[in-house]
Amino acid sequence: MMEMNASIPARCCPAFGTLYNTNTFETFKSCDKKALLDKEAKEIWESIKSGAALENPMLLNRFLLLTFADLKKYHFYYWFCYPALCFPDGIQITEKPVCLGDKFSLNQIQALQKAYDDLCQEEGVTALPYFLIKYHDNSVIISLLKNWDGFFQDQGGKVTVGVYDPCNLSQYPGWPLRNFLILAAHKWGSAVQGVEVLCFRDRTLQGVRDITHSIIFEIKLPEAPLGPDCPKAVGWEKNQKGGMGPRMVNLSECMDPKRLAESSVDLNLKLMCWRLVPTLDLEKIVAAKCLLLGAGTLGCSVARTLMGWGVRKITFVDNAKISYSNPVRQLLYEFEDCLSGGKPKALAAAERLQKIFPGVSLEGYNTSISMAPGEFYTCMIIKVPFEQSSEGYNLSIPMPGHPVDFSAVTLAQARRDVAQLEALVEAHDVVFLLMDTRESRWLPALIAASRRKLVINAALGFDTFVVMRHGLKKPKQQESGDSHFSNASASSDLLGSSLFSNIPGYKLGCYFCNDVVAPGDSTRDRTLDQQCTVSRPGLAMVAGALAVELMVSVLQHPEGGYAVASSSDDRMNEPPTSLGLVPHQIRGFLSRFDNVLPVSLAFDKCTACSAKVRLSLYFLSFLYF
Incomplete structure (x- = not known):
């Protein structure tokens, strides 16, 4: 986490959230978590309906952090929430996830990386949360999400989108994909049936940049939720024990005793x-x-x-x-x-x-x-x-x-x-x-x-x-x-x-x-x-x-x-x-x-x-x- 005006590290995509810090542990426990989640979900839903999320896709990646700090014992309690709007009947995967290196050639991977970097430089950002992709044998073209209507006209119904993915699991995408699919279904669901999704994972290991472990798969886009009401949302993460509850970090054991005393x-x-x-x-x-x-x-x-x-x-x-x-x-x-x-x-x-x-x-x-x-x-x-x-x-x-x-x-x-x-x-x-x-x-x-x-x-x-x-x-x-x-x-x-x-x-x-x-x-x-x-x-x-x-x-x-x-x-x-x-x-x-x-x-x-x-x-x- 960092301050709003802090510089963003290279090839990192920012996510903006709200911190709720409580003064007592009782307030932390009794806080209405459902109300907090529903409030954030409604803001995401409003940005989708109004079209603001197309102009600024980062509005889809909001999060909550509920905290309490026991400053005498140095016990820090926290609970993250990543609001995700849900489809009533879930999402059907039509083609299982595979590594990008198994589907794209080396030339295509290099072209994808260059096109992505050029667009980031053109927009003056360190990373793109969502982007559109067209690729052929040796060429890859990338565009912004707001250009959807004219970008895929010559694709014959084939749609490929990229999602900046913080997840490391080889068979599962990260949480930013869920709200994007709600947006896609709401805006273009009637015109699009299948969507190819590239979970773009931009990593650097020992000084070498690598995107080959990104995953790509196809889904059938469900129907958009009907009515003006906000869809059901989930997002509170589980604790270390696998249950719904906060996490706690005890820093008293790892701090310098003298600094702790001071x-x-x-x-x-x-x-x-x-x-x-x-x-x-x-x-x-x-x-x-x-x-x-x-x-x-x-x-x-x-x-x-x-x-x-x-x-x-x-x-x-x-x-x-x-x-x-x-x-x-x-x-x-x-x-x-x-x-x-x-x-x-x-x-x-x-x-x-x-x-x-x-x-x-x-x-x-x-x-x-x-x-x-x-x-x-x-x-x-x-x-x-x-x-x-x-x-x-x-x-x-x-x-x-x-x-x-x-x-x-x-x-x-x-x-x-x-x-x-x-x-x-x-x-x-x-x-x-x-x-x-x-x-x-x-x-x-x-x-x-x-x-x-x-x-x-x-x-x-x-x-x-x-x-x-x-x-x-x-x-x-x-x-x-x-x-x-x-x-x-x-x-x-x-x-x-x-x-x-x-x-x-x-x-x-x-x-x-x-x-x-x-x-x-x-x-x-x-x-x-x-x-x-x-x-x-x-x-x-x-x-x-x-x-x-x-x-x-x-x-x-x-x-x-x-x-x-x-x-x-x-x-x-x-x-x-x-x-x-x-x-x-x-x-x-x-x-x-x-x-x-x-x-x-x-x-x-x-x-x-x-x-x-x-x-x-x-x-x-x-x-x-």
């Missing part, structure tokens, strides 16, 4: 677009490159949800190893990952996602972004692009409250490490901050702000959580009038509105904008229960899912990260995107099963996102923060 993932997403959210821009979501800083409880939840949205590019960064307490809460790990000291989390998480869905492009970086007080912690960074190659890097990242020495070797290493983190942020579109400590989020937040990357931050308490997007800073040429503003000046811009309503994305605060002191070592002099993140087991899954959904909502907004923040007051208003609100923060309280959507302004003296820190300090003397 198409299944994409199908689930496209189902949302078909009816529920037609304006959803899936390409923007799938193409997003996501950097996950932290591969713990939050990181695992975020990664699984990103995969559910079809995100193909996910990069993990974490320095920890999997401990025995991790697998029950961290969805990507299992007991075997804890043995022999534990696998690096970033590496194990990347490998597990690759097993879950091979179509995802993953990288795992085992790196330190959280150090003990006073230590200079050096570790291996393992890059796993899943192309049978791995590279090693030494990486240590200084953090507020975690001092390091200032030797030449240390500073040189720090420059390389920060450059590596910068490269990671620069190479991604969205940065997720999912670490355990507050201070570990500071340097990535600073780098992301300077690179104008969308930052999604998620943090947990015992039964509370916060999910927020950082304000996306404007490009440098637009910052001069907007970068240095205070909360008071910002509120004066919002005339006639609440202080925290209609705040554009570039004026939104980051995770550190409400701090009154700079971030420091949050683990110093803390007991074990105070150092570890102790939270209710379901909290991370809720926060991780909301973090991804917030990213998706931001990407669907026409202004992206610059979108005006939605607040709790906007819950009853018209949502700005097809997916709903685009909040700045989501603060959840599991004890009350409640969420609020606060909005906060950027602080012009913020230690992470303010223009002074980003421009004056970071680019000039970042090593001396």
Whole structure:
């Protein structure tokens, strides 16, 4: 089958049909097949009565195709129908079929082939569905079907017609002959008794064209059906078992499992677009490159949800190893990952996602972004692009409250490490901050702000959580009038509105904008229960899912990260995107099963996102923060 405007292969005759594709298997089964057949048969009959079939014989070769595609199981159901009008008493064969090579001489066969090709070239077609033939000892003449009345005047009642035949059986003609005989009986039945039929089979085998296996036989033309009503029609083909029913092809067993997984993932997403959210821009979501800083409880939840949205590019960064307490809460790990000291989390998480869905492009970086007080912690960074190659890097990242020495070797290493983190942020579109400590989020937040990357931050308490997007800073040429503003000046811009309503994305605060002191070592002099993140087991899954959904909502907004923040007051208003609100923060309280959507302004003296820190300090003397 091919499209209507597709080019037709050489020496092939087109047949035009109607495709009926059903949305459910029940509709496929309950469809009135007889009504479909009768409708097509009436159209064929009308073309015969009106004479349109003489001018365009392809109208005789119509077909139907009824289909249903189970796109989840890759089961494709189809049922072909080739409508054929029937004579009341059948057709009498007066001379049995024989091969053309047994009746025609070699010269006649060559003359037939040349005459056929010349007529096709003259008409500008690749093949003729029906044609008229006159032949003598060494000559063959071919003409179009519409020239019947004058073509056979000198034949003494002998009539020979050619039918382009797709059948390969040596004793039986193909289905295109049946409707032609109805046409012949209706138009010339009273003047013609016997008809010699050539089933023209034009084949090419191993580069050699051959028509000698065409068959030729004679029939007695029956009387034409009387009355204006359409004759009885048949045409629904039998299935593999020989019964009247559809055929089914199971493609799941012959498809590449990886491609099968990719198409299944994409199908689930496209189902949302078909009816529920037609304006959803899936390409923007799938193409997003996501950097996950932290591969713990939050990181695992975020990664699984990103995969559910079809995100193909996910990069993990974490320095920890999997401990025995991790697998029950961290969805990507299992007991075997804890043995022999534990696998690096970033590496194990990347490998597990690759097993879950091979179509995802993953990288795992085992790196330190959280150090003990006073230590200079050096570790291996393992890059796993899943192309049978791995590279090693030494990486240590200084953090507020975690001092390091200032030797030449240390500073040189720090420059390389920060450059590596910068490269990671620069190479991604969205940065997720999912670490355990507050201070570990500071340097990535600073780098992301300077690179104008969308930052999604998620943090947990015992039964509370916060999910927020950082304000996306404007490009440098637009910052001069907007970068240095205070909360008071910002509120004066919002005339006639609440202080925290209609705040554009570039004026939104980051995770550190409400701090009154700079971030420091949050683990110093803390007991074990105070150092570890102790939270209710379901909290991370809720926060991780909301973090991804917030990213998706931001990407669907026409202004992206610059979108005006939605607040709790906007819950009853018209949502700005097809997916709903685009909040700045989501603060959840599991004890009350409640969420609020606060909005906060950027602080012009913020230690992470303010223009002074980003421009004056970071680019000039970042090593001396």
